[in-house]
Amino acid sequence: MTTAPATPATATATTPAPTVTVTKLGGRLGAVIEGVRLSGDLAPETVAAVRAALLTHKVVFFRGQDHLDTDSHEAFGRLLGTPVAHPTVPSADGRYSFPINSDYGGRANQWHSDVTFVPAYPAFSILRATKIPPYGGNTLWANTATAYENLPAPLQELATSLRAVHSNDYDYAALRPDAIPEQLQRFRDVFAKIKFLTEHPVVRVHPETGERTLLLGNFVQKISGLTGRDSRDLLELFQRHIERPENTVRWQWQVGDVAIWDNRATQHYGVDDSDDHERKLARVTIDGDVPVGVDGRTSTLLSPDSVPEPEHGIASGASTAATGTPTSVVA
Numbered sequence: 491m492t493t494a495p496a497t498p499a500t501a502t503a504t505t506p507a508p509t510v511t512v513t514k515l516g517g518r519l520g521a522v523i524e525g526v527r528l529s530g531d532l533a534p535e536t537v538a539a540v541r542a543a544l545l546t547h548k549v550v551f552f553r554g555q556d557h558l559d560t561d562s563h564e565a566f567g568r569l570l571g572t573p574v575a576h577p578t579v580p581s582a583d584g585r586y587s588f589p590i591n592s593d594y595g596g597r598a599n600q601w602h603s604d605v606t607f608v609p610a611y612p613a614f615s616i617l618r619a620t621k622i623p624p625y626g627g628n629t630l631w632a633n634t635a636t637a638y639e640n641l642p643a644p645l646q647e648l649a650t651s652l653r654a655v656h657s658n659d660y661d662y663a664a665l666r667p668d669a670i671p672e673q674l675q676r677f678r679d680v681f682a683k684i685k686f687l688t689e690h691p692v693v694r695v696h697p698e699t700g701e702r703t704l705l706l707g708n709f710v711q712k713i714s715g716l717t718g719r720d721s722r723d724l725l726e727l728f729q730r731h732i733e734r735p736e737n738t739v740r741w742q743w744q745v746g747d748v749a750i751w752d753n754r755a756t757q758h759y760g761v762d763d764s765d766d767h768e769r770k771l772a773r774v775t776i777d778g779d780v781p782v783g784v785d786g787r788t789s790t791l792l793s794p795d796s797v798p799e800p801e802h803g804i805a806s807g808a809s810t811a812a813t814g815t816p817t818s819v820v821a
């Protein structure tokens with residue numbers, strides 16, 4: 491394991507902040523942050539150090555955050571931006587915390603970025619582990635910025651010229667042949683109740699770092715303007731570069747762990763290898779902005795006419811602002 495330069499929080503005369511250490515986990519992405527007890531009351535310097543590490547390393551991990559509950563998880567989320575509700579799945583208690591439970595069919599064993607079927611899909615996801623199986627159930631993340639950066643130049647050029655249609659109405663039954671009828675019913679009646687179609691650029695300019703990232707994953711239906719095998723083959727070609735083992739990091743969960751990822755620069759995959767053991771996590775997502783392609787064109791919602799208001803709060807993807815100019819650049 492390589493140790494990255496620590497990012498100490500700046501102490502002030504009245505509120506000395508603890509030392510924040512950032513330790514790199516993989517060559518392309520991932521870092522463990524120590525010296526932070528997550529809450530809604532963190533010093534601004536600590537929040538800035540976490541955010542900087544998140545933008546640099548794409549996914550950051552914290553051990554031992556067992557003190558967090560739904561309230562403090564959400565309160566911490568507010569330090570990174572505005573929590574948003576899932577566009578179709580209402581939370582059980584009217585809060586922003588979204589359950590990722592194995593018994594709800596929540597085994598996300600497909601590479602994806604969260605909620606890309608709406609234009610302004612979440613910028614960050616904050617996932618907290620509350621029940622972990624005795625084995626398996628790891629999550630993998632892939633860096634979509636290095637995936638683009640390492641493409642041969644002709645493929646970079648091709649990718650930047652393409653747009654792709656994302657939808658939540660994918661073939662659930664084909665992807666989960668062992669799903670029980672209740673899971674299929676829940677998918678149709680809740681997750682895909684409103685059928686979203688959104689066209690995104692295949693290469694997005696990251697609004698905070700200026701990096702170019704590949705915007706693909708499980709919610710992609712097709713490359714715009716292509717059909718059938720041409721579309722599938724091109725998607726497979728680019729996705730293969732994202733999923734290369736060298737381009738990923740893998741996390742073995744413990745109860746009390748928190749992972750935060752930059753959903754604009756990563757895909758993730760929940761490994762479904764813990765048999766029938768229960769696995770429970772809670773996710774808070776933070777509002778993103780409308781993606782902008784290299785040519786300046788923004789993502790567009792094709793259907794429905796607008797993102798409907800959820801039963802509670804602000805819908806993920808409801809933002810209409812697009813940020814084409816990066817506010818900062820990380821190496």
Ligand SMILES: [Fe+2]
Nearest residue numbers: 598603604758
């Ligand atoms: Fe996910």
